Amino acid sequence: MFSRAFRVRSNTAIKGSDRRKLRADVAAAFPNLSAEQLTEFIPNKEELNVIKIYSHKGEAVTVYTTSKNPILFEVERVLYPTVYTLWVYPDLLPAFSTWPPVLQKLAGGADLMLPGVVVPSSGFPQVEQGTLCAVTLLGNRAPVAVGVATMSTAEMLAAGMKGKGFAVLHTYLDHLWEYGDKSSPPTLAPLVTDSAEEESTGGEREPEEQEPGSSTTDPLQQVDIGDLSLKETLVGKEELSEDRAAETAQDASTEVQQEAEDSRTPQEQMDALLSQCFFHALKCKVRKSELPLLTSTFLRSHMFSCCPAGQQLDIKKSSYKKLSKFLQCMQQQKVLQVKELSKGVESIVEVDWKHPEVRAFAVPEGFASASAAQESRSEGREQAYHAPEIIPLYGVSTKMVPLFQESGHKKGSILSSSEVRTIIINYVKANELVDETNKNFVKVNAILCDCLLDKAEQDEVSSLKWDELLSRCLERLQPLHQVTFHGQEPLVRKGNIEPIDISIAQRSANKKVTIIKNLELYGLDPQAVANLLQQKVQASATIAPVPGAKDRLQVQIQGNQIHHLAKMLLEEYQLPRKYIQGLEKAPKLGRKK
Template sequence: MFAKAFRVKSNTAIKGSDRRKLRSDVAATFPTLTSEQLSEVVPNKEELNVIKLYTHKGDALTVYANSRNPVLIEVEKTLYPTDLMLPGVIVPSCGLPQVERGTLCAVTLVGNRAPVAIGIATMSTAEMVAAGMKGKGFTVLHTYMDHLWSFGDKASPPAIAPLEAELAEMEGAEKEEQEDEGEEGQAPENSLPADPSLQLDTESLNTKEPIQCAKVGEKEEPTENGAAEIAEEDNPDVLQEVEDSMSPQEHMDMLLQQCFFHALKCKVKKSELPLLTSAFLRNYMFSCCPKGQQLDIKKSSYKKFSKFLQSMQQQKILQVKELSKGVESIVDVNWRHENIRSFVVPEIAAPESPIQDSKGSDGEQLYHPPEIIPLYGVSSKMAPLFLESGYRKGHTLSSSEVRSTIINYVKMNELVDETNKNFVKVNPVLCDCLLNKSEQDEISKLKWDDLLSRCLDQMQPFHQVTFFRHEPVVRKGNIDSIDITIAQRSSNKKVTVIKNLELYGLDPQAVANTLQQKVQASAAVAALPGTKDRAQVQIQGNQIHHLAKLLLEDYQIPRKYIQGLEKAPKMCRKK
């Protein structure tokens, strides 16, 4: 059901009355739950969201998420748990339990009782045995590592050891299987398959019989149950196909986790803790990004680095605390965590930041200033004016595209004034889009320049940043300038403070090191107040002259994107 990407229609917090109703529905549907388990699924006060979505086949579903993690799926007014929340009933040593059609089932791996998938039985136990464990046995709704799992915090299933009875039974089964193969060369006809990579845990829950089914006992079946992916996880071709089918957001999630575990395993030392989260991202994770790729957290499902760290903290990989107001730090790392220990460091890591110096030893330019293009977003007020050209609300255009669109609209609607072609007649659409209430009864014509400037003023500002050898990145609003200020410190000492260097691909620590060498003054990098992953450079004295030369000449940042150069000290004239 979630083997392919789904589309989210809405994601809202649940109301108090709906929370109580959901709690009672869950208790009625799953009567074996204890009050503690019920509180885990439907908490009383914690964050609980209602997510309405469409699967890749167009089916409308409702998902309930507890602290961003899906816990319940509602299909045709029937509730199903996700495989990571409700425990299944262990298969007894006497054999396969009695399962009826419509029974909710949990799929587990041999040797681990933690469920990795949930499904609905499409035949009873007797029918399964009569069919020789062949054919369509159950429909799988949700599996480990599918798109619904990716929607949550991507936690791995816990390792739950088998019961002693299960261990003895598995050892006995393996011994009997080896003896049977030695004597007869084949397994009994009505026994389980020789390679039972999956076993069933079941819980007697009556549900509606589903329509679409997946085959049991045939791990090569490429259906939505995900069993084929688990059975063939060591096949590089299968892994490549899975990676190719990922969305850009899933690729960014995978890159984010790769850089995170690489940095923890190879870069961070225990003596460096506590470590600012912004410094960890800037100085450690970015340097672990593979060559040719760019780590952009806004393109991941987490959107913010703080949410990603919160997810890692919930998995007990690290601990984050706010040691000072508004500034978070990593205070502890669990280097014995399985996810860190099992992480394989890529052979080719990203080179260190090229902004140690603006030019190499052979004079080759290492830092390339980004290309910045102002863009304009179509607002709801301006949407009728751009509709004829195929643009809708949210589309972004360059100034030339806006100009050509307006010219085409005027010509198509024959709005050029016949007596004076420098003027454009204002029709009802232009009136609603460009004129305020006091002007609507007074203005009937606009000059071309006035018309175009009014259009740009009414549109939402965006900007596109293209870094060297990277795809363009579009961001909302106007890009902040590199801000240079002079601050007064104790003993009447002055310091130069530089902000927003990261927006232009400049590493604040590298800029601080370069300035320190040039002016022979102490420099420091600190977290920018009010931000999570930004920093500011502070260097003693009024160093705007040296800073202007570095930014304008060495880094070739356009002057219009630098604010504060006028505060440079006046040079004394020689007598």
């Protein structure tokens, strides 16, 4: 559920009455929590926030956080604990163990299959289909995943430990875990002796030959991925089929081979690649004349082109997670300086090319010379550009709160147009406001009257058409928009997005110039656009601050160049026409004789 990034809709502090209700819901959902543990879990005075989010599949999820860590999430009125909670209360849910290499697959969104479940000598916990369960790694009782059993314990054994055993909802290392302090699982000793589990996975003696409580020197007592061998995984208890053992051995041997090739973790490898591409781009790609340079352009047009063949630069897999955090680190080392020239858009404004790390960087073999890379820079930039995804959103205003509070939304809640439509339709149906004589009309009650009608209309209008009802509602909500640039996290801004503005101005001697504004809002570098346009039309182009607008740049080029601009923005940059204003000012072409 949280294997991909989610969108936060609202984040508010919980009220006292809601806190008491939550504590009662937790007590009902997890009856094995004592009164003292319950008070510790849902504290009376510590800050407790409720966050409304949408998963990448569009599922509405409520998350409860304390001390900045998510402790619970709720889906369709069912409460689930997070791994942060289970590390404090490891016995809150019945637990099933799996092999360490399986964790990476679970964090990637996979469910837990029964061949990957370790069968202990003491037997499985007795659960029914639909029971909420925890998943642990062999040798550590600290849970790393939360899932729902897809069959009962008896059905698992009857199926020969084949098929899907648990539908996984949340794991250590997923995006919900990243929303907290990103701490690692504690090391908790299993309740049963290690020797009992070793017998179920790799011991050569039968369980009845081992006395309870006796010690063992089995190598699996200290569990390590690197210690899993083909011999240890093929010898198992009778309940484990040969297919399951062979599958586990193959996963383990693959993991060992990968570790032998590079002792560094994948995150450390990605950090090294990120640093290499960064210094390569600064040394060979960026020129002083290009500054200020949008950070998105720097990543897209310069850093990506410095990535060695056969490798892929993915900042999300690095320890920084975002380009902005990496650049902040480089700024602290005084390699460069980054400023927010326009709201929400950062640019590199200064680079220290004499910095020891820049001067010491050696360009890897196999790359073309710096001069050749500079010559192909403009062409590569245009091919790499991706138009941003722009989604209109709406914020609940003070006047509209009475209409939306029944659906659990408060002032400032952010909604899409489809969500607004669904909420309004549900409200009308719940309050039986559909006109019985004509279902195309909706009767206006007191709340609709206060929220949607002007004072002059309140005594005259008693019903509205469906489309008028929805359009009035959208007009009275606060306009917002979400912009998602390629390879970056979504950015929510207030108001409607300003279109790229193209205008024609008159200069001395009856000369005309074309002026382009708001390029930065669409991830376009004004300097890069000016350079490309100058090459296309062979006319002088300059960059200047926008009059009356702080930290905004405009491109000015001689002549009426709207035809060339339209072709570049619509065809090469693939920007929708609705986001470009002024194309109608293009000069009319004369008739051919």
